[in-house]
Amino acid sequence: MSALTCTGVGRSFGALRAVDAVDLVVEPGARHALIGPNGAGKSTLFKLVTGTMTAETGRVELAGRDVTGLSEVRRSRLGMSQTLQHSSLFSSMTAVETLTLALRRHGPGGAIRPWPRREPGLRERAEELLADVGLSGRGDAGVPSLSHGERKQLEVALALACRPSLLLLDEPAAGMSPAERSRLVELLSGLPAEITVLFVEHDLDLVFALADSVTVLHLGRVLLSGTPADVRASDAVREAYLGA
Ligand code: ADP
């Protein structure tokens, strides 16, 4: 059974068909990249998968379960966790506070608790997550004082704090320094196989370093779905990028 299956998923904005009858299959444990020129519909497709936005057509299944009609919160309870292209961190919090809040809400097995409570070991777990994403020693830094790259790292840690089975990352490396990028590649390639990853990325070197499968979107449609080698060999993909 696949980790994620989209069938005929679509969404328009006025006359613009931003996502047009997209079929997407992500296998369990995959590092699946979603690529395509700007405006191809990648972020919109992400939102349809996570439930941030409702699909007008088609069906979204998470590990065989139809989640099309479920809210974002219900989907996250079932194991989806995401980072957005544009930051959603609270600016009044420190890095550790950001993570402990999420850790309190997400118990083992992904259960969402009704109300945050104090719990031993939370700070330690938050520090571990910070170390995992390369932010050791930055726990007490306020969100506004983090660099752009550090915020992106914190967002990945935040998504991981929710103990996802499917992790969705929209341009996690955007604006990162080369050092931050290689740490991110290390982190994502080191994630346990129980976590399936679907990520949007512009940098094809990073895509080819990380992904074992790739879907190319162009003008809201799937241009190709296959291995990184298939993508490299595709004339249609080259044209979509160069001709965009
Ligand atoms: P990508 O992430 O691949 O760059 P997006 O999914 O953000 O593409 O956008 C796909 C198309 O849909 C673009 O033409 C964009 O301008 C349009 N679009 C995205 N979100 C909205 C929205 N909320 N309202 C209107 N148009 C939108």
Ligand code: MG
């Ligand atoms: Mg986008």
